Amino acid sequence: MRILLVEDEVRLSEALVYTLKKNNYIVDAAFDGVTGLEMAETGIYNVIILDRMLPGAEGLDVLKALRKQGITTPVLILTAKDTIKDRVEGLDSGADDYLIKPFSKNELLARIRALGRRQTETIVNEVIKIGNIVFNSLKGEIHMNGKITKLSSKESQIFEILAKNKNRVVAKEQILERIWGFQSDVELNNIEVYLSYLRKKLVLSGCSLVIETIRGSGYCIKEVYSHVSEA
Incomplete structure (x- = not known):
């Protein structure tokens, strides 16, 4: 499974890349919204982990742009914004899941596995x-x-x-x-x-x-x- 991680906090990004690779995922990392969008548009990823607060382009704007293009790659929003309004806004923008910082790495891995299974189910008869x-x-x-x-x-x-x-x-x-x-x-x-x-x-x-x-x-x-x- 190939994952795109779009996260501007370098230390967090490096830690997540290490964890994901240790769990046998292929990971590409972007540190701003513009680069993240360009990479996501290639359609090569099985799951996208997307921070909300990003330089260049806000996470939800990136997500909306992807969905507008018909790109259905499962997206997990990763953010410190934890109000009900924020969650609803993220899900209504096309997110498949929403995880609040700080979070457990085990929970993140479980959510990625769930999103990966969901994607497999949608293409099984393609x-x-x-x-x-x-x-x-x-x-x-x-x-x-x-x-x-x-x-x-x-x-x-x-x-x-x-x-x-x-x-x-x-x-x-x-x-x-x-x-x-x-x-x-x-x-x-x-x-x-x-x-x-x-x-x-x-x-x-x-x-x-x-x-x-x-x-x-x-x-x-x-x-x-x-x-x-x-x-």
Whole structure:
């Protein structure tokens, strides 16, 4: 599970990052609202922990902006504001949970687990119909005419991004950020390796889709049709 922590108190942020990583979570940290929003907009996170009082952009403004864009990532508001009015305001803005400072780390971890389960339940039946195939993003399977082509985890994530942006160019950097995160040292060339494997599997599946490389821009998935020449 990948978590985005948006908290401007450096010591608290460092302590939380340490705790979360110790519990086997992948964590990216932002220290202001503007950066937090930019990172959250990538859609790569399973849970967002968001402080209310942030420099650059207030936490609830960040939350409202995400919900306005249709980003449904579970958000846990972390704040010292503990009145009923504050809680109602946070929940009405689109928060999924609300935790008051100071808090127990065990309670925080329990709430994160609950939010993670909630998200899994919402995507369990997610399938994408594209071209002449059905792609099960949860299982990483391409279904066509009763034949199943299995994709690796990274191939599946790349294919999902491209499939959801059919006929639109997706930049290399966007793929890198969404799959490997902002704080990854993975090189852009690594994407080419996974795309090579993915292209071969698409050909073997017999589907009507191709992934084109748009020089200097990124990649685009398109549907191609075979033409039968007339005699």
